[in-house]
Amino acid sequence: MSEVVREPNGVFECPRCGRPVRYKGRGRRPVWCSARCRVEASIERRGNRIVGIEPRVVTVISPRQQIAASAQDELRRIQATLSEDAVTAMVADHPSLLARTLERLRNSADTTTEGERRFIAERLIEVAHDLAPETTMAADSGPGPSKARGWKRSAGEWATLLDELATQLGNGQFYSRDLPIIDEPIHRVAERYVRRRSE
Numbered sequence: 001m002s003e004v005v006r007e008p009n010g011v012f013e014c015p016r017c018g019r020p021v022r023y024k025g026r027g028r029r030p031v032w033c034s035a036r037c038r039v040e041a042s043i044e045r046r047g048n049r050i051v052g053i054e055p056r057v058v059t060v061i062s063p064r065q066q067i068a069a070s071a072q073d074e075l076r077r078i079q080a081t082l083s084e085d086a087v088t089a090m091v092a093d094h095p096s097l098l099a100r101t102l103e104r105l106r107n108s109a110d111t112t113t114e115g116e117r118r119f120i121a122e123r124l125i126e127v128a129h130d131l132a133p134e135t136t137m138a139a140d141s142g143p144g145p146s147k148a149r150g151w152k153r154s155a156g157e158w159a160t161l162l163d164e165l166a167t168q169l170g171n172g173q174f175y176s177r178d179l180p181i182i183d184e185p186i187h188r189v190a191e192r193y194v195r196r197r198s199e
Contacts, residue, residue, distance in 0.1 A: 016041050114181065 012021045014033035021033045032038040091097045109117060153161075165182075168174040 013019070014021050014037050015031065016037040017033060019033040019037075021030055023029050032041060091101055105120065112120075165174070
């Protein structure tokens with residue numbers, strides 16, 4: 001089988017007689033120059049099947065299919081030539097690429113495991129603290145880079161974070177499947193808060 005890629009506005013030769021095949025801009029793109037060539041080609045194909053000769057099949061690819069195939073080929077070529085280190089360097093050197101990567105990561109959160117999300121979050125907290133220690137960061141429930149450096153949140157930051165959690169719990173932004181993750185920390189906070197208030 002042979003595949004013929006045709007330009008959208010070009011003039012092509014008929015695969016049977018070689019005369020020009022013109023496209024009038026409506027409907028399916030023609031392969032044959034005339035009805036006669038189309039019928040004769042059909043008869044020839046039928047005869048070839050009977051005697052066991054493989055026919056030459058002409059496939060006319062639309063410009064849209066051609067562009068999509070070219071894009072896929074280019075993507076495969078890029079993936080074959082770029083190493084993991086090169087991709088990492090590109091993302092690190094261009095903040096806009098990093099922002100797009102983080103946005104994509106956020107959108108794919110539902111398809112990752114809790115362990116993967118926690119690992120990524122801990123690395124992000126660590127890097128964010130190195131880049132801008134004064135920046136308010138998400139709470140770290142376990143021992144991590146913030147505790148190791150003796151970093152301490154202000155009361156205002158805690159108020160903001162707790163208020164944000166309350167809002168997300170109220171409007172459903174905090175998913176029900178994630179509630180068990182915060183059960184123990186919430187109970188621990190409530191217990192210690194009541195104990196401190198009663199002192």
